Amino acid sequence: MTEDLTGKRALVTGAASGIGAATARWLAAHGVTALVLVDLDGPGLAALDMPCEVLPFPGDVTDEALWDRIEAEAGPLDYAVINAGIAGGAPIATMTLDEWRATLSVNLDGAFLALRCATRLVRDHGAMVLTASVSGLKAEPGTAAYGASKAGLMQLGRVAAKELAPRGVRVNCIAPGGVDTPIWDQTPFFQEMIAQAGGDRAAAMAALSGAATPLARFATADQIAAQIGFLLSDAAGTITGTSLVSDGGYLL
Numbered sequence: 001m002t003e004d005l006t007g008k009r010a011l012v013t014g015a016a017s018g019i020g021a022a023t024a025r026w027l028a029a030h031g032v033t034a035l036v037l038v039d040l041d042g043p044g045l046a047a048l049d050m051p052c053e054v055l056p057f058p059g060d061v062t063d064e065a066l067w068d069r070i071e072a073e074a075g076p077l078d079y080a081v082i083n084a085g086i087a088g089g090a091p092i093a094t095m096t097l098d099e100w101r102a103t104l105s106v107n108l109d110g111a112f113l114a115l116r117c118a119t120r121l122v123r124d125h126g127a128m129v130l131t132a133s134v135s136g137l138k139a140e141p142g143t144a145a146y147g148a149s150k151a152g153l154m155q156l157g158r159v160a161a162k163e164l165a166p167r168g169v170r171v172n173c174i175a176p177g178g179v180d181t182p183i184w185d186q187t188p189f190f191q192e193m194i195a196q197a198g199g200d201r202a203a204a205m206a207a208l209s210g211a212a213t214p215l216a217r218f219a220t221a222d223q224i225a226a227q228i229g230f231l232l233s234d235a236a237g238t239i240t241g242t243s244l245v246s247d248g249g250y251l252l
């Protein structure tokens with residue numbers, strides 16, 4: 001894609017790792033002038049080497065005071081990529097209320113706070129992408145909290161799209177299937193697969209992606225970043241309130 005984002009300013013949450021870091025790199029490679037980057041992992045944010053101005057905000061997306069500070073200090077935005085998330089993989093019967101709340105808190109409360117801030121900072125005709133998941137569209141055991149959070153996120157995105165349409169601001173979700181990032185290591189069942197593969201994470205990931213998708217492969221973080229870039233770009237100028245499924249055919 002030849003999109004030129006020179007002069008644009010973008011917010012990315014969950015920017016220190018995986019899809020968020022790849023999206024920050026994609027935006028920088030396409031010319032954004034400034035990146036407002038948010039992540040719990042302060043050293044991870046500091047280690048990113050971006051060829052543009054970076055305003056790092058180390059902190060927890062569920063912390064309302066962090067968003068007050070970002071609103072006061074970040075300046076105007078053209079794009080927001082609301083992406084920070086955690087997995088959580090307990091079955092309903094054994095899930096504690098704290099586990100349920102932890103996942104909902106980061107994936108939904110954190111996204112709401114980011115979205116509310118972004119609606120105030122994003123200029124007219126800007127665009128936003130929320131990172132949802134196919135887990136919000138399909139039931140799998142052990143995904144109750146994560147799936148509920150991502151289904152909620154997709155509805156949050158649709159409502160935001162309708163509220164912001166009068167300003168020409170577009171809001172979409174990306175709904176990846178599997179992407180090989182560190183988030184998988186948080187799930188008990190992937191830890192079990194690694195143990196079954198004799199501690200070989202790459203072999204466990206190959207087995208998982210091969211079994212889970214008709215295309216027999218997960219996306220790379222760079223591929224999801226480019227798809228987020230498309231949703232932000234003028235090429236997607238009539239697309240709002242939708243979820244782009246990128247799952248190697250998992251939902252078929």
Ligand code: NAD
Nearest residue numbers: 014017018019039040060061084085133176178179181183
């Ligand atoms: P990742 O673990 O590599 O990156 C997530 C980032 O979010 C990390 O840098 C982490 O520090 C940050 N983060 C987590 N909680 C935070 C908090 N409370 N405050 C601030 N930052 C926080 O994982 P990823 O795969 O890149 O995940 C990005 C998004 O993609 C998540 O919303 C995830 O649910 C979604 N997703 C991932 C996959 C996949 O297979 N990897 C599939 C579908 C959707």
